[in-house]
Amino acid sequence: MEPYSILNNVIFLDIETTGIDPERDTIIEIGAVKIKNNDITRFSSLVNPNRTVPLNILDLCKDMTQAELDKAPQLDVVMRELKAFIEDMPIICHNAAFEQSFLDIDNEFLDSLELVAILFPELQEFNLQYLINRFLKGSIEEKHRGLSDSEDTIKVLNMVISTFYLESGFTLPMTIVELEHWKWYRFLTNINMDYVKYFIDNSYIEPNNETKQKAYPVFALKDYEKLFDNKEIWTRNGRGYKLRPQQRDASKFIREGLQNSKFTIMEAPTGLGKSLAYLLPATIYSYLNNEKVIISTNTKSLQSQLVDKDIPNLLKSLNLKDDVSYDLIKGKSNYLCFDRFEDIDYPTDINTLLGYIYLKRLITEKGLGDIEDINYGIKEKLKLNNLLEQCFCDAELCDIESCSYRERCYYASKVEALRESKLVVVNHSLLLKWPYQNVAPLENIIIDEAHNLTQEAYDAFESSLISYEFEKFLKEIYNSKEKTGYLYYLSLRAKDKNLPLKEIEADIHQCITQIFNVKTAFENYINHSGISKDYNIKEHLKKSNPNTEHIVKALTFLKEDVSSLNLYLDKCASVLKEIKALEKDKRLKVLTEKVEVIGNYIRLIEDIILQNKEDYCFYFEVDKNLNWWRICSIPLDVSGDFYDKILNGAKSCLFISATLSTDNGYNNLKNSLGINIAKSQNKEIVEVPPINPVFDYKGKSAVYAIENIDPNDIGSFAEEMKNFVLKLLHNIEGNIIILFTSRKRLEAFKNESLDSFSSLGIRLVEGKKDIVKLKSRDNRYILLGSKGYFEGIDIPGDSMTTVILDKVPNINSKEPFYKSLVENSIEKGKSYWQAYANINFPIVSIDLKQIYGRIIRTEYDYGALFIMSKFDSTNSTVRKLEKQLHGVPIIRKDDDEIFKDLKRRTQRWKQINLYKIMKEVKETIKNDLKECKTSIKLDDPGKVEEFVNVFFKEEYEKRNLQYDVHISLIHGVHIFIADKEINLGKSKKDIVAYFDDIL
Numbered sequence: 001m002e003p004y005s006i007l008n009n010v011i012f013l014d015i016e017t018t019g020i021d022p023e024r025d026t027i028i029e030i031g032a033v034k035i036k037n038n039d040i041t042r043f044s045s046l047v048n049p050n051r052t053v054p055l056n057i058l059d060l061c062k063d064m065t066q067a068e069l070d071k072a073p074q075l076d077v078v079m080r081e082l083k084a085f086i087e088d089m090p091i092i093c094h095n096a097a098f099e100q101s102f103l104d105i106d107n108e109f110l111d112s113l114e115l116v117a118i119l120f121p122e123l124q125e126f127n128l129q130y131l132i133n134r135f136l137k138g139s140i141e142e143k144h145r146g147l148s149d150s151e152d153t154i155k156v157l158n159m160v161i162s163t164f165y166l167e168s169g170f171t172l173p174m175t176i177v178e179l180e181h182w183k184w185y186r187f188l189t190n191i192n193m194d195y196v197k198y199f200i201d202n203s204y205i206e207p208n209n210e211t212k213q214k215a216y217p218v219f220a221l222k223d224y225e226k227l228f229d230n231k232e233i234w235t236r237n238g239r240g241y242k243l244r245p246q247q248r249d250a251s252k253f254i255r256e257g258l259q260n261s262k263f264t265i266m267e268a269p270t271g272l273g274k275s276l277a278y279l280l281p282a283t284i285y286s287y288l289n290n291e292k293v294i295i296s297t298n299t300k301s302l303q304s305q306l307v308d309k310d311i312p313n314l315l316k317s318l319n320l321k322d323d324v325s326y327d328l329i330k331g332k333s334n335y336l337c338f339d340r341f342e343d344i345d346y347p348t349d350i351n352t353l354l355g356y357i358y359l360k361r362l363i364t365e366k367g368l369g370d371i372e373d374i375n376y377g378i379k380e381k382l383k384l385n386n387l388l389e390q391c392f393c394d395a396e397l398c399d400i401e402s403c404s405y406r407e408r409c410y411y412a413s414k415v416e417a418l419r420e421s422k423l424v425v426v427n428h429s430l431l432l433k434w435p436y437q438n439v440a441p442l443e444n445i446i447i448d449e450a451h452n453l454t455q456e457a458y459d460a461f462e463s464s465l466i467s468y469e470f471e472k473f474l475k476e477i478y479n480s481k482e483k484t485g486y487l488y489y490l491s492l493r494a495k496d497k498n499l500p501l502k503e504i505e506a507d508i509h510q511c512i513t514q515i516f517n518v519k520t521a522f523e524n525y526i527n528h529s530g531i532s533k534d535y536n537i538k539e540h541l542k543k544s545n546p547n548t549e550h551i552v553k554a555l556t557f558l559k560e561d562v563s564s565l566n567l568y569l570d571k572c573a574s575v576l577k578e579i580k581a582l583e584k585d586k587r588l589k590v591l592t593e594k595v596e597v598i599g600n601y602i603r604l605i606e607d608i609i610l611q612n613k614e615d616y617c618f619y620f621e622v623d624k625n626l627n628w629w630r631i632c633s634i635p636l637d638v639s640g641d642f643y644d645k646i647l648n649g650a651k652s653c654l655f656i657s658a659t660l661s662t663d664n665g666y667n668n669l670k671n672s673l674g675i676n677i678a679k680s681q682n683k684e685i686v687e688v689p690p691i692n693p694v695f696d697y698k699g700k701s702a703v704y705a706i707e708n709i710d711p712n713d714i715g716s717f718a719e720e721m722k723n724f725v726l727k728l729l730h731n732i733e734g735n736i737i738i739l740f741t742s743r744k745r746l747e748a749f750k751n752e753s754l755d756s757f758s759s760l761g762i763r764l765v766e767g768k769k770d771i772v773k774l775k776s777r778d779n780r781y782i783l784l785g786s787k788g789y790f791e792g793i794d795i796p797g798d799s800m801t802t803v804i805l806d807k808v809p810n811i812n813s814k815e816p817f818y819k820s821l822v823e824n825s826i827e828k829g830k831s832y833w834q835a836y837a838n839i840n841f842p843i844v845s846i847d848l849k850q851i852y853g854r855i856i857r858t859e860y861d862y863g864a865l866f867i868m869s870k871f872d873s874t875n876s877t878v879r880k881l882e883k884q885l886h887g888v889p890i891i892r893k894d895d896d897e898i899f900k901d902l903k904r905r906t907q908r909w910k911q912i913n914l915y916k917i918m919k920e921v922k923e924t925i926k927n928d929l930k931e932c933k934t935s936i937k938l939d940d941p942g943k944v945e946e947f948v949n950v951f952f953k954e955e956y957e958k959r960n961l962q963y964d965v966h967i968s969l970i971h972g973v974h975i976f977i978a979d980k981e982i983n984l985g986k987s988k989k990d991i992v993a994y995f996d997d998i999l
Contacts, residue, residue, distance in 0.1 A: 005038075006158045006192070009036055009090075010091070011032055012092050012154050013092070013099060014032075014099070016061050016144060018054065026047070027103075028046065028047050028061075029044075029064070029145065030043070030045055031145065031147030032091075035154075043147075044147040045081065048075070053066055054758070063143075079103075088107060090109070093153075094113050094149070096110060108183070110187075111381075112153055113381070115157070117381070118184075118358055120160070121362040122362065122366045135160055135163065137203070162200050162203070163203075165193070179350075179354070179357055182354065221318065222284075224251070224255045224280070225248045225280070227318075228248040228280075233318065244272060246691050250691060254278050257654055258281055258444060259285065262686050263647070263652070263678055263683055263686070264652075265450075267666075268658060271693075271694035271695050271858070272691065275448070276310065276314065278654060279306075279310055282446060283315065283422075286422040286444075287324050291444055292440055292441075294431070295426070296430075297449050306425050307326065326421055326423035327418060327423075329414055329417075329440075330414075333392050334370060335392065336362070336368075337411065338405035338408055338409045340391040340397065341390075343390070344390050352383065356387060358382050368410055369411060393411050429456060429459070432457060432642075434646070441649065443651045444650070444651055445654070448656055448657065450660055450669070453655070453673065457672070462633070462634040463632065465630065470601065474512060477594060478504050480505060486590050486594070487504065487572060490587050493585065500571060508565060511562055518554040519626070519629055521551045534624065534744070537622045537624065538621045540618065540819065541620045552609055559602060559606060562601060563602055573591055576591070604631070608633060616633055617816055617821075619817070620632070636820055638672070638674075641674075642672075642674045644674075647678050658853060661884075662846060665687065668842040695856050695861070696912075697852075697887070700909050701852075701855055702891060702901075702905055703852075703866075703890045703891070704891050704902070705871035705872075706868050711806055714742075714745055718752040721749055721753075721868055722749065722752050722753035722756060726756060728866070733798070733962075734802065736800070737774070737789070737793065738784050738805075739789055739806065741806060741809045746785075749784070750764060762780050762782060763780065764781075764784060766784050774795045790847055790850045795854075796858045797860065798860075798861070799962070800863075802863055804866045806868050807867075808878075809844055818840075821839045822839060825839070841881075845880070851865070860961055862906070862913070907978075910978075913961065917959070921951075926997070926998045928951060942970065949967055
């Protein structure tokens with residue numbers, strides 16, 4: 001008999017619920033499989049929730065309906081039957097804590113998710129669907145139904161445990177042996193190895209169909225952008241390719257910048273293919289000249305796309321994958337430290353030990369160490385955060401050159417790879433710090449998503465002190481009662497009674513007291529000023545303001561105590577450095593660096609107290625719950641710092657983005673980032689004129705400015721916007737993105753509209769993982785998002801053609817940094833509105849172009865942006881913004897006229913697509929008809945008409961478009977879109993000739 005489950009005498013169980021809160025939600029289905037003495041029995045029952053189940057839950061649970069649930073038995077009846085079925089056997093669930101929170105059952109629960117995490121810590125996802133795809137053959141889809149998910153869990157664990165034993169040589173690794181008190185241990189040590197071999201023998205391994213590509217001649221690589229014309233290169237791996245002249249022309253500028261050591265600035269519009277436009281010349285230049293190219297991006301998604309897809313695909317196409325190495329490097333603190341892990345006290349309780357073993361297996365057995373690759377849910381489940389704090393690569397501690405674990409250290413391997421890599425992908429934040437100058441000098445730099453760089457530069461050059469971080473920092477130095485701290489351990493080794501330990505400990509206590517006193521001063525200021533606590537409080541901290549006098553005074557006392565502490569610590573460090581036995585002690589290195597860091601804190605506090613520095617913004621931020629405070633000093637001009645840190649030593653640099661120009665030029669970028677300084681140093685700056693859009697924005701999209709709605713009155717705005725969207729839904733097709741510049745407005749709109757949309761079957765969603773739902777045609781979705789969604793949403797086709805913006809994203813002039821920039825400009829002779837416009841326009845321009853870019857992602861896309869706030873054509877800023885939107889028509893009318901206009905334009909946009917596709921597929925459909933002429937009677941118009949419509953439907957689907965067209969050929973040529981016959985007008989003869997030709 002073939003084995004069904006590798007585990008015996010257990011229950012596999014899964015529940016479905018109306019939500020995730022056991023206090024408010026309830027069970028709607030229970031499914032279970034009992035394996036008892038290798039016999040299999042099943043239990044399955046719906047449960048009446050006595051309420052309407054949210055649509056998103058019914059969508060998730062395949063084939064479940066509200067009508068079925070309404071007829072189902074009550075929970076108490078189902079639970080009696082379930083308890084009789086499960087007896088007292090252990091229960092296995094995937095993420096068992098969830099089931100336990102809903103079920104009143106005393107049985108032992110085991111978590112299959114926890115088991116997989118320990119056995120395969122290298123995985124980055126642990127949800128059931130991911131594990132099905134990872135371990136099982138075929139395309140099994142998780143149904144989110146009780147019984148089927150229980151069955152799938154059995155199948156997954158069969159392969160998980162079998163694969164684990166296969167990889168471990170059919171023995172338990174010592175790391176697992178350390179977990180003898182773990183619930184899963186007794187099961188892992190009682191596995192039937194015949195079953196293991198059965199599941200391994202019947203597993204499925206994808207064949208490797210990769211064939212060696214014909215080498216592309218090296219001499220031809222010197223053609224650079226001419227390679228874009230060679231279709232054979234791009235299609236040799238079975239991928240589609242279409243020449244884009246704008247991409248080839250952009251690549252030429254980039255190549256010339258690399259070869260001739262220029263700084264190049266370029267706006268490359270959506271659809272151009274900018275990644276390949278710079279990767280091709282960068283790769284070939286690096287290969288031919290043996291030089292590194294550093295590629296910096298702002299988002300993780302683009303980094304992943306470059307490293308996992310674009311770079312390897314390009315190298316494979318050019319047959320350079322063995323000649324050009326590439327890597328992604330992060331800051332040191334993103335990696336786990338082998339040395340520090342060894343210093344962690346061995347856990348005594350099983351819960352902490354599980355996390356410890358997870359990390360141990362990850363570091364020692366899997367050879368991995370990127371903290372960002374650890375799944376967030378696993379961090380929470382295994383309580384990893386405290387352990388990670390103890391074993392990440394601390395900048396103060398880590399020295400890979402002298403580390404005894406260097407050969408096994410993941411971070412050391414990344415640095416070594418960086419040394420050898422020709423293409424290095426980083427993020428903007430790391431670029432601005434760049435700690436790897438000795439390994440990878442900043443010579444050739446490509447900065448993609450360069451529109452984000454200025455803000456990142458301000459953040460990088462800002463100095464700040466956060467109360468809770470500073471308190472933690474102080475406690476790490478010396479604590480005699482707890483017998484902890486770097487200095488505590490050093491003092492034990494030094495055996496020197498002359499160290500001022502009592503004074504240091506007293507000063508540390510005093511500093512912590514002063515941190516609390518500063519918090520009290522902030523709290524009093526906020527309460528006396530009547531400041532709202534709906535958000536974190538962020539304001540200028542000006543010494544000239546008499547209301548902040550007590551804050552400045554409290555900071556003065558803090559500075560005095562910190563200064564006293566630092567003097568004693570400096571003395572300690574000097575004494576300890578003279579002790580030979582300590583010269584290699586890493587704790588002494590840390591203590592020395594802490595003295596330097598405290599010195600920086602002292603200087604920051606002093607700067608804020610005295611405020612003698614010109615062109616700086618000094619401000620504070622206080623948590624809305626008054627739990628912590630932060631003080632900051634930020635330069636208003638970072639051009640010199642950026643030039644010195646990044647550009648001064650660079651041979652070439654490319655600044656590129658889909659949205660970079662703000663005034664039909666790049667003056668704002670050049671002034672903000674010191675590019676003009678480079679020009680004064682005889683560096684050639686090439687400003688590529690903004691490239692014409694690849695897509696027909698003007699012909700296939702529109703902006704609608706909605707009047708007489710005030711976003712500042714949040715309550716009435718939410719109701720008015722709900723009513724507008726309800727009307728809009730009856731006038732458009734597909735899904736919608738609604739973007740908010742205020743989280744308050746988003747929440748108010750959601751609360752106001754949720755019931756109305758649910759009653760219409762419209763799903764409101766918010767998560768990043770919900771973005772993919774915008775591609776759905778089965779249900780209608782509205783995605784709500786704030787600033788984090790202004791870019792990065794890529795939905796090709798017409799399943800989403802509508803974006804709504806609550807308000808033009810102008811800067812908040814009360815925000816301290818922007819306020820300082822405005823005031824600084826006023827001091828130099830500008831009026832307030834001139835100063836505000838000069839700072840606001842570059843930012844709002846880029847934001848608005850990013851938002852608009854969500855609509856059209858391919859040449860077949862079309863759609864509209866609705867702006868719900870005043871977008872007044874008499875406003876000079878609005879007029880400038882209109883010019884930034886590629887000549888897109890801006891319509892300002894009442895609702896009824898807007899919807900009429902939109903319907904007319906949508907019909908036209910669909911008609912443009914039809915004509916375009918007809919032109920593209922003419923030869924193909926002619927050939928297909930010739931091949932099918934034996935099966936289709938050309939004298940039977942009905943058969944021909946059916947063939948033509950099926951053909952075009954398939955072509956539409958290839959382009960992510962809905963085929964709501966009908967081509968009638970029975971009584972002459974007639975074309976209908978959405979059941980409405982279109983007016984062919986002067987095109988009638990051409991259309992008739994088209995079909996006469998193909999027939």
